[in-house]
Amino acid sequence: MIKIAVDAMGGDNAPHVEVLGAVQAVREYQVGVILVGSELRLREELKKHDVEGLAIEIVQASEVITMQEAVATALRKKKDSSIRVAAKLVRDGKAAGVVSAGNTGACMAISKQVVGKLPMVDRPALAAVIPTSKGRRALLLDVGANVDCKPAHLLQFAIMGEIFSRSILGISRPKVGLLSIGEEEGKGNELTKEAFPLLKAAPFNFVGNIEGRDVFKGDVDVIVCDGFVGNVALKLGEGLTEMFTILLKKDLSKHLSSKIGALLSRQAFQSFKAKVDYSETGGAPLLGVQGVVIICHGSSNAKAIKNAIRVASECCLSQVNEHIEEGVKALHFLQRPASENLLIN
Numbered sequence: 516m517i518k519i520a521v522d523a524m525g526g527d528n529a530p531h532v533e534v535l536g537a538v539q540a541v542r543e544y545q546v547g548v549i550l551v552g553s554e555l556r557l558r559e560e561l562k563k564h565d566v567e568g569l570a571i572e573i574v575q576a577s578e579v580i581t582m583q584e585a586v587a588t589a590l591r592k593k594k595d596s597s598i599r600v601a602a603k604l605v606r607d608g609k610a611a612g613v614v615s616a617g618n619t620g621a622c623m624a625i626s627k628q629v630v631g632k633l634p635m636v637d638r639p640a641l642a643a644v645i646p647t648s649k650g651r652r653a654l655l656l657d658v659g660a661n662v663d664c665k666p667a668h669l670l671q672f673a674i675m676g677e678i679f680s681r682s683i684l685g686i687s688r689p690k691v692g693l694l695s696i697g698e699e700e701g702k703g704n705e706l707t708k709e710a711f712p713l714l715k716a717a718p719f720n721f722v723g724n725i726e727g728r729d730v731f732k733g734d735v736d737v738i739v740c741d742g743f744v745g746n747v748a749l750k751l752g753e754g755l756t757e758m759f760t761i762l763l764k765k766d767l768s769k770h771l772s773s774k775i776g777a778l779l780s781r782q783a784f785q786s787f788k789a790k791v792d793y794s795e796t797g798g799a800p801l802l803g804v805q806g807v808v809i810i811c812h813g814s815s816n817a818k819a820i821k822n823a824i825r826v827a828s829e830c831c832l833s834q835v836n837e838h839i840e841e842g843v844k845a846l847h848f849l850q851r852p853a854s855e856n857l858l859i860n
Contacts, residue, residue: 516547517568519807519827520601520610520615521820524552524579524615527813532558533616536820537687543821544676549610551576551601567752570601573758576600579617582813586620590628598622602629605806612799612807612827613712616815623660624807626801633836636842639803640672641648641810642679643749644796649733652691654680655736658745658799666710669693669718669739674842676737677719682833683826689736694744699724706741714739800830802839807831 519540523533530552537548538561547570550557554575560846561571564822576597580589589596602625604610613630615622619641627639642656654676661668673691681688691716695703702712702724714721725735730748797819798811807830810824830836 516545517612517828517831518547518570518572518584518610519824520549520551520574520604520613521824522552522598522601522613522617522622523550523557524576524597525615525813526811526815526820527616528581528816529579529616530556530560532815532817533820535564535817536815537571537824537839538564538566538569538819539817541571544825544828546824547571548603548824549574549604551604552579552597553577562600573626574600574604582618583846584618584621585617586624589592589618589621590624596621596625596744599625599629602626602808605630605808610806611831614808614809614811614820614827616798616811616813616820619659619810619813622808622810623801623831626804626814630808631805633766633803634841635847636675636803637671638668639744639801640675641746641799642676642725642802643799644684645731645749645752647731647733650738651686651729651733652684652796653733653735654684654737655730655740655745656802657662657740657742657747658749659742660801661741662743662746664706664741666706666713666734667708669706669741670713670846671803673714673717673719673737673739674846676739678838679800679802679830679835679841680736681828682835685691685734688720690734691721691737691739692729694724694730694738694740694748695724696726697724698726710739763840772860777793797820797821797826800826800835802835805836806834 522532549572557573571793578596579595580596597622599744601613638661641660643658644652656672656676676687678685695707798809801808809827811823
């Protein structure tokens, strides 16, 4: 049975939602969970549920990295933090993946430091699964792990995103686009201009530049950018969705008079919320590290934790990391001079 370590102390509502999400995940999926954190608090929380026969373990961690702490200071001082202990379980082979709703910067730094990068991956990338107007999910990466990138990094992001899209999102031949300020090849800054020919020559379905207005259309399955641009785009989309949800709710309650109309609109509204609800996807995978790392919103509810555990398990079952390693290795081989490839053979 695949075991997923859960940082049970990192989120805004920890450990309540982490424990509830873990219990739900173990009941619904063929997966085991290791809850990491204060053993006393976790046992008290587990008493609220019927967990007899469930594959749930507890591993003690005496410290918690808060959302407000500076990452460098937390890494140096808190050696027994819940996220570090969870990452060590993956490193030591006691868990196949880790889920955390804690401090995002600390989660990424500890994952890279403790779990380690995959061979030949220069920069792990944080990938966000986003809804589109066509109903299927797209992948946006990087959304914050690397604010300064080189063209070769974007190429690796594209490879990792394309593999994740095929393996987890079930898209047989994902369309890969480069996020820029215009569709033409010559548009953008120096990074996108230099990255374009690299992506164009790569062995995947590259469709060229896309603009910000195209991100949520669903015409492109994997959207590649540096972490600065990706994080701004992601947060802008989340803010716009929140604003639209609030305005729609107010407008419906203000203008609907008939009970039948209100009921029908309420059903449509709930359907809309489900399509844009981040908890449906659980969290963002950190692609390019040994093991599986899923980083969730700090405000994640139990449903988000449950789905993050599910995604982590699916990544393990589909061997996403092995495919990423093979894909990046093949890319390096293709980029070698022909004479060098002949010498290797």
